[in-house]
Amino acid sequence: MAATAFLAACGEQPTGNNSNTGNTANAANANTAAPAQTLSVGEVPQHIKDMMAARGEQDKAAPTLKIAAPAEGATVESSTVKVKLDLSGDLKGYKPHMDHETKMGNHIHVILDNQPYEAYYNLDSEFELRNVADGEHTLRVFASRPWHESYKNDGSFQMVRFTVKNGGADATKPATTANGQQMSNANANSNANAAPTPEGKAMAESKAGDVDPKKPLLTYSRPKGEYKGRDADPIMIDFWLANAKLTGDGGEYRVRYSVDGGEAKFIEKWEPLWLKGWTTGKHTIKLELVDKDGNLVDNGGYNSTTREINIVN
Numbered sequence: 001m002a003a004t005a006f007l008a009a010c011g012e013q014p015t016g017n018n019s020n021t022g023n024t025a026n027a028a029n030a031n032t033a034a035p036a037q038t039l040s041v042g043e044v045p046q047h048i049k050d051m052m053a054a055r056g057e058q059d060k061a062a063p064t065l066k067i068a069a070p071a072e073g074a075t076v077e078s079s080t081v082k083v084k085l086d087l088s089g090d091l092k093g094y095k096p097h098m099d100h101e102t103k104m105g106n107h108i109h110v111i112l113d114n115q116p117y118e119a120y121y122n123l124d125s126e127f128e129l130r131n132v133a134d135g136e137h138t139l140r141v142f143a144s145r146p147w148h149e150s151y152k153n154d155g156s157f158q159m160v161r162f163t164v165k166n167g168g169a170d171a172t173k174p175a176t177t178a179n180g181q182q183m184s185n186a187n188a189n190s191n192a193n194a195a196p197t198p199e200g201k202a203m204a205e206s207k208a209g210d211v212d213p214k215k216p217l218l219t220y221s222r223p224k225g226e227y228k229g230r231d232a233d234p235i236m237i238d239f240w241l242a243n244a245k246l247t248g249d250g251g252e253y254r255v256r257y258s259v260d261g262g263e264a265k266f267i268e269k270w271e272p273l274w275l276k277g278w279t280t281g282k283h284t285i286k287l288e289l290v291d292k293d294g295n296l297v298d299n300g301g302y303n304s305t306t307r308e309i310n311i312v313n
């Protein structure tokens with residue numbers, strides 16, 4: 001994995017429309033200032049379009065998820081919380097599964113409280129949230145494509161609240177990762193039929209927000225983790241919206257985003273947004289649900305979320 005250390009941020013010529021510059025797609029407008037980055041809205045990249053085409057009808061599926069465990073309102077007396085999901089609906093061939101070679105595949109995004117999501121690939125085996133702290137928690141799940149774009153039909157998204165009591169989580173244990181694209185770990189046990197070690201992960205300490213499931217709720221999904229190569233430019237912003245319609249979809253809300261604390265921009269239609277022009281290094285992305293006047297619509301703190309990503313190239 002030739003991690004060529006790579007000092008391109010300064011002095012590159014503007015890359016204009018970077019058709020296929022691979023690792024060198026960066027620093028769009030860096031005249032001399034170091035990590036200057038000018039992002040613009042780009043197209044769905046060709047390799048994603050190719051995957052869409054190869055999937056036939058699957059992209060038009062309407063998967064329905066049910067959280068079988070933990071049950072809404074459940075008390076779990078363990079710091080290991082087993083997640084069990086049922087998938088039904090109009091699937092058109094949609095099935096979570098990781099391809100061993102590409103390490104990609106349909107999967108479910110699983111979110112404890114407002115942490116970065118974890119990927120869940122094999123619904124036939126349980127998924128474990130490990131080291132979950134005592135207290136109240138929310139769990140959110142939704143169906144996702146191999147390139148992490150969520151299915152946005154009713155029923156794809158589910159949320160429950162549960163409580164961990166006397167779970168014995170080790171509070172000194174550090175969060176497993178803040179920068180991890182942990183997808184590839186999920187298949188440590190991927191020899192399909194072998195006695196399943198459940199997928200799962202130790203969780204950072206967190207608590208539920210005071211979320212009202214009937215109120216507008218923005219769930220941050222992408223970007224997250226580490227990006228390299230063709231995946232690093234453009235990068236997709238994607239989220240789940242419950243109980244709220246954006247202005248461009250006939251509603252009254254907007255999603256406001258900003259990168260690296262810069263100028264706020266707005267998303268007015270609920271669909272993935274591909275941004276190009278990323279420079280190598282760490283970046284923060286903030287996503288917020290706002291009303292027509294630009295005021296944050298609060299819901300337990302979840303409607304304003306900032307994540308850090310790392311572009312390694």
Ligand SMILES: [Cu+2]
Binds near residue numbers: 107109119144146147
């Ligand atoms: Cu994903």
